Amino acid sequence: MKYIDEFRSRALTSRLISRIRSVADEGREYRYMEVCGTHTMAIFKYGLRELLPRNIRLISGPGCPVCVTPLEYLDRAIAIAGLPKVIITTFGDMLRVPGSSSTLENERAGGKHIKVVYSTDDALDIANRNTDKEVVFLGVGFETTVPTVAASIMSAAKQGIHNYSVLCAHKTMPEALGAIMAHRDARIDGFLLPGHVSAITGMKPYGFLAKRYGAGCVAAGFEPVDMLQAILMLMEQKRPIVEVQYKRIVDPLGNRLARKAIEKVFEKSSSEWRGIGKLKNSGLRIRKEFSRFDASLKFRVKTVRPREDKSCICGAVLKGIKTPVDCKLFGKKCTPADPVGSCMVSSEGTCAAYYKYGRR
Amino acid sequence: MDRITLGHGSGGRQMHKLIDSLFLKAFSNPILNQKRDSAVLNIGNKKIAFTTDSYVVDPIFFPGGDIGSLAIYGTVNDLSVCGARALYISVGAVIEEGLDGSVLERIVRSMAEAAKKAGVRIVTGDTKVVEKGSCDRIFINTSGIGEVYYEGLSTDKIAPGDSVIVSGPVGDHAISVLSKREGIEFGTIVRSDSAPLDKLIWKVLRSSKKVRFMRDPTRGGLATTLNEIALGAKSGIAIEERDVPVRPPVRQACELLGLDPLYLACEGRVIIIAAKEDGPRILKTLGADKAGRGAKIIGSVTGDRSARVYLNTIAGGKRIIDMLSGEQLPRIC
Numbered sequence: 197m198k199y200i201d202e203f204r205s206r207a208l209t210s211r212l213i214s215r216i217r218s219v220a221d222e223g224r225e226y227r228y229m230e231v232c233g234t235h236t237m238a239i240f241k242y243g244l245r246e247l248l249p250r251n252i253r254l255i256s257g258p259g260c261p262v263c264v265t266p267l268e269y270l271d272r273a274i275a276i277a278g279l280p281k282v283i284i285t286t287f288g289d290m291l292r293v294p295g296s297s298s299t300l301e302n303e304r305a306g307g308k309h310i311k312v313v314y315s316t317d318d319a320l321d322i323a324n325r326n327t328d329k330e331v332v333f334l335g336v337g338f339e340t341t342v343p344t345v346a347a348s349i350m351s352a353a354k355q356g357i358h359n360y361s362v363l364c365a366h367k368t369m370p371e372a373l374g375a376i377m378a379h380r381d382a383r384i385d386g387f388l389l390p391g392h393v394s395a396i397t398g399m400k401p402y403g404f405l406a407k408r409y410g411a412g413c414v415a416a417g418f419e420p421v422d423m424l425q426a427i428l429m430l431m432e433q434k435r436p437i438v439e440v441q442y443k444r445i446v447d448p449l450g451n452r453l454a455r456k457a458i459e460k461v462f463e464k465s466s467s468e469w470r471g472i473g474k475l476k477n478s479g480l481r482i483r484k485e486f487s488r489f490d491a492s493l494k495f496r497v498k499t500v501r502p503r504e505d506k507s508c509i510c511g512a513v514l515k516g517i518k519t520p521v522d523c524k525l526f527g528k529k530c531t532p533a534d535p536v537g538s539c540m541v542s543s544e545g546t547c548a549a550y551y552k553y554g555r556r
Numbered sequence: 557m558d559r560i561t562l563g564h565g566s567g568g569r570q571m572h573k574l575i576d577s578l579f580l581k582a583f584s585n586p587i588l589n590q591k592r593d594s595a596v597l598n599i600g601n602k603k604i605a606f607t608t609d610s611y612v613v614d615p616i617f618f619p620g621g622d623i624g625s626l627a628i629y630g631t632v633n634d635l636s637v638c639g640a641r642a643l644y645i646s647v648g649a650v651i652e653e654g655l656d657g658s659v660l661e662r663i664v665r666s667m668a669e670a671a672k673k674a675g676v677r678i679v680t681g682d683t684k685v686v687e688k689g690s691c692d693r694i695f696i697n698t699s700g701i702g703e704v705y706y707e708g709l710s711t712d713k714i715a716p717g718d719s720v721i722v723s724g725p726v727g728d729h730a731i732s733v734l735s736k737r738e739g740i741e742f743g744t745i746v747r748s749d750s751a752p753l754d755k756l757i758w759k760v761l762r763s764s765k766k767v768r769f770m771r772d773p774t775r776g777g778l779a780t781t782l783n784e785i786a787l788g789a790k791s792g793i794a795i796e797e798r799d800v801p802v803r804p805p806v807r808q809a810c811e812l813l814g815l816d817p818l819y820l821a822c823e824g825r826v827i828i829i830a831a832k833e834d835g836p837r838i839l840k841t842l843g844a845d846k847a848g849r850g851a852k853i854i855g856s857v858t859g860d861r862s863a864r865v866y867l868n869t870i871a872g873g874k875r876i877i878d879m880l881s882g883e884q885l886p887r888i889c
Contacts, residue, residue, distance in 0.1 A: 197807055209871045243873015292563070305561045314738060314813070420871035532881035533563070533570050543814075553875040 199444070203419030204242070212424035213247050219431050226252045227383055228430055229516050231373065232390035233260030233544025234418050240553035242420040252427065255516035256549070258372050259390050261337040262289045262542035263514060264469045267502040269365045270295035273334055274303055275497035276363065282495075283309040283326060285319040286334040293541045296502040316348035323352070323360040332491045335362040339396040342366050342480060343454035346461035349482070349489045363491035364482055367467050369393050370401040371478035375469075377409040381517045386412035386430040388423065391442040396458075398450025399438050406436040417442035461486050470538050471511030510537035513546050520547040527551060567775025567821070568880030572784075591788075593634040593771060596704060603704035605640035607631055610697040616663065618736045620728070620747030623696055624666035626823060629752045630774070631700040632674040636757045637770040637826060639706030642674060648682040648697040655693050663694065674752035676700065706761045711788030713768040716859040719835035720793060721828040723756065723842050724749065724850040725801040726778050727820030731809045742805045742812070751824030756847045763841040766831035773827055776880045779818040779865065781827055783879045786863045789829075794866045795855030795877075818867075819880050829857065 202208075220226070230236055236256045239245055245254060258264055274295050277284045284300065291301040291312065304310040309329075313319050316333060323331035335345045345362055352360045369390060376382050389402060394415035405411045412433045416426035426441040433439075440446045458480070467479020482490040507525050512518035520526045520539065530536035532548050539545035543552075563570045580589060587595045594607035609630050616623040628645065635642040647667065651660065671678050732748040735741060753772065761767055769789075773781040778800070786793045802810075802817045810817045824847065830838055835853050842848030858866075865877045 197804055197811070200807075200811060204870045206870065206872050213872075240875060242869045242871040243875045244871065245873075247871070247873050301561050301563065302559055305559050314740070420869075420873075533568075533573070552878055552881075 200419065203417065203421040205421065208421045209247070209424055212421065212428060216252070216424065216428050216431065217249055219428065220249050220251060222251065224251065226431065227255060227385045228252070228388060228427060229255045229257045229376070229384050229386075230388040230416075230423070231257035231259040231369065232393070232418075233263070233542065235388055235390070235416065235423065236260070236546055236549045237544050238418050238420065238423060240549045243553075244420060244423060248427070255384065256513070256546035257387070257516060258376070258469065258472065258514045259338065259369065259393070260539070260542050260544040260546070261341070261367070262293055263510065263538040263545045264367065264372075264472065265290075265293070265336050265365050265538070266468045266470045267296055267504065268468070268499055269363070270300070271499040271502055272492070272497060273363055274298055274300065275499055276332055276491065276495045277303050277308040277310055279495060279497070281329045283311060283322060283329050283331045284334065285311050285313045285322055285331060287336070288312045289542045289544070290334055290336060292535065293538060294535060296500070316344045320348055320351060320357065320360060323357050327359060330359050330361070330494075332495070333360070333362045335364040335366055338367055338369050338390070338393050339458070340390075340392040342462065343396060343451075343457050346457040349461050349486050350457065352489060353486065358488070361489045361491040361494050362482065364462075364480065365467075366462065366480040367469065368464075368478055368480065369397070370404075371475050372469060372472065373402070373405055375472060375475050375478070376515050377405060377411060379515055379517070382515065384411055384516060386414070386433075386436070388416040388426050388430070389413050391415055391417045391422070391445055394440070394442070394446045394450070396451045396454045399440060399446075399448045400450075402438050406438050410436045412436040413438040415440045415442050415446045417445065469514070471514045505536050508537040510539045510547070513539050520550040523547070563881075566880060568780050569878075570881065572879070592638060594638040594640060594702070596638060603707065605635050605638045605702045605704050606699070607634040608697065608699040609634060610695060612692065612695050613733060614692055615733070615736050616659070616693055618733050618748055619745050620732055621750035621823070622663060622666050623694060624663035625670035626750050627696040627698045628667055628670035628674060628676070629750055630823065631698040632676060633753045633772045633824075633826070635700050635702035636752075636754045637709075637772055638704065639709045639761060640702035640704045641758070642676045642700050642702040642754055644679045645671065645676050645698050645700040646680045647678055649684070650691050650695040651683065651685045652691045652693050653685055653688045660694070670752070674754055709767065709769050711769050711785060714785070714789035714791060714829050714857055715768070715831075716791065716857055717832050718768055718829050718857040719832050719853050720782070720795060720855040720857065721830065721835065721838055721842070721851060721853050722773075722778065722801065723753075723826045723828065723848045724824070725803045725806065726773065726822050726825060727802060727806040727810070727817040729823040730777070730820035731806045735809065740809075742809045744805050746803070746805050746809070749822055749824035751847050753824065753826050753847060756842065756845050757826060759841050759845060760828060760838055764830055764834040764838050766834045767828060767838070768831070769829045770826050773822050773825055775821050777817075777819040777821055778827070779816070779877045780879045782865045782877070785827070785829060786865050789857065790861055790863050792858040792860040792862045792864050792866065793855060794858050794868060796868050797870045799852050799854045801850050801852050818877060832856065
């Protein structure tokens with residue numbers, strides 16, 4: 197398959213590996229955080245970890261949208277699903293995420309109208325075909341996902357669709373990475389920045405990671421060759437700078453059109469990251485002029501302040517301080533079929549990736 | 557016990573847990589406990605294979621097949637992989653009130669044709685109609701019996717060094733159904749691989765006396781079926797990612813939707829474990845038949861007792877492939 201096979205070529209990966217080996221200074225440890233959940237998955241899927249020298253440590257970051265979505269959001273979504281004449285539409289990975297007492301999958305089995313969609317267009321379509329129902333889209337995800345959600349709200353406004361709304365938990369990436377670097381236990385030498393998020397944001401928002409925290413940054417693609425090349429680029433940086441490896445997708449200036457759509461519909465707000473806590477300016481909320489599409493205003497539901505399982509260390513995992521195998525629930529009480537913590541739920545979660553591909 | 561979710565029906569780990577902890581416990585007997593695709597029964601001096609399966613596919617018509625032919629072939633295949641010649645089939649139909657008569661006619665005609673093609677006779681049946689909303693248009697159950705002509709297929713026979721063969725590209729059925737259901741097209745129309753395997757398997761078993769075990773990778777796909785085989789054999793299996801046949805449009809669909817082709821259902825493929833020396837001959841036999849075109853040796857049984865399935869990745873790495881957990885869920889980004 198064109199543009200895929202080339203980036204999985206064994207000839208190229210082995211050349212990159214030997215370059216990495218020759219560049220690596222045996223006396224030091226290289227600690228790089230792969231930010232995106234898709235990076236984590238790809239690292240495991242292609243078995244990259246064992247190809248790399250031992251002193252290169254890859255640490256999984258907070259870029260799995262499902263994993264950082266707070267429990268309270270799920271409880272709210274489940275509560276809204278329980279209202280009469282409501283259809284919840286969602287991307288598939290949200291289905292099995294445990295809320296305080298249930299999951300959307302479980303609620304669906306109990307007869308609630310919960311539909312998996314592949315795009316916001318599908319959700320709008322469902323709204324159009326069910327004018328007697330309220331269709332709520334679960335807006336979860338980073339800058340990659342937000343533009344399409346913004347577009348769906350603009351379309352709904354333009355077409356006069358009144359029965360569509362978004363329960364928004366969108367988050368933005370740079371602030372979370374700043375919070376990780378500010379943490380006293382963080383020891384990160386560089387970031388493999390999320391390729392598709394960077395395609396929207398451009399590279400400017402990451403400048404502070406290099407300048408203030410001395411962390412090198414390379415926006416990386418998701419194929420084995422992409423990631424190995426990005427690691428090599430980080431190792432070869434003379435001083436911490438922000439670069440792009442994923443040039444076939446990422447324009448350093450980003451996607452202005454997409455950002456304009458985001459800005460039109462959303463504004464910055466503080467946001468709760470599961471496991472990390474509340475971070476200033478790290479979230480998006482729907483602007484006042486579009487508030488009629490804001491499901492959190494449209495449906496007043498009560499949720500109890502939820503309690504997390506105290507033994508779960510997803511927070512430390514998301515910050516890159518601990519790895520899943522440090523958790524006593526991992527692989528025992530917490531498995532992909534019956535997850536406790538958020539990192540086990542999404543196929544992109546660090547714990548799920550460790551469980552699925554990394555157990556020995 | 558928890559509420560039953562779709563994950564319990566997806567063929568993976570949850571379903572196995574449900575079967576082991578509930579059904580096997582309650583119905584336990586030596587024949588059932590073998591957990592084979594068909595039960596092999598000694599009746600008089602004959603060995604008879606007996607199996608059952610229910611079909612609830614949505615949409616009921618898809619490129620390359622429909623619920624009717626699928627219901628016939630699925631049962632024929634479950635008998636065939638146990639070394640049995642399928643003879644007689646029963647059909648039970650649960651029909652939703654309001655189903656268009658012409659739709660039912662189409663399905664029934666398709667079943668009749670499929671039965672003819674697979675050389676089986678439909679000898680008994682049942683019809684029920686339920687209120688609108690109590691089922692989705694039509695559900696079909698088929699049971700079948702067959703005469704065992706090749707004995708000794710068993711995971712116990714599997715030995716280190718044996719070859720792992722798949723009879724054709726994987727995932728066509730799942731993507732065909734998914735693209736029809738979701739209205740997504742991937743360049744070309746992907747046709748389901750739904751087909752009867754009786755003749756193909758008969759040829760294979762005639763060409764080699766060293767076939768150890770066979771199973772069709774339906775729900776849960778290649779990965780789940782290989783895990784079942786590894787568990788049964790108490791032996792590891794290693795496969796090569798680059799040798800697993802996947803058609804380009806299926807790969808494209810998987811890339812786009814974030815699905816793993818190793819977990820996609822097939823309805824006309826069989827995994828064959830056979831002695832290494834017979835691998836090439838079996839491959840030739842498969843390749844000479846239309847139903848086995850694109851067959852590949854994808855790996856081998858390893859000596860270790862881990863009962864894990866390993867994949868040597870295209871990039872040169874190695875990873876474990878586990879059974880499917882829950883449904884395969886499309887991802888956010």
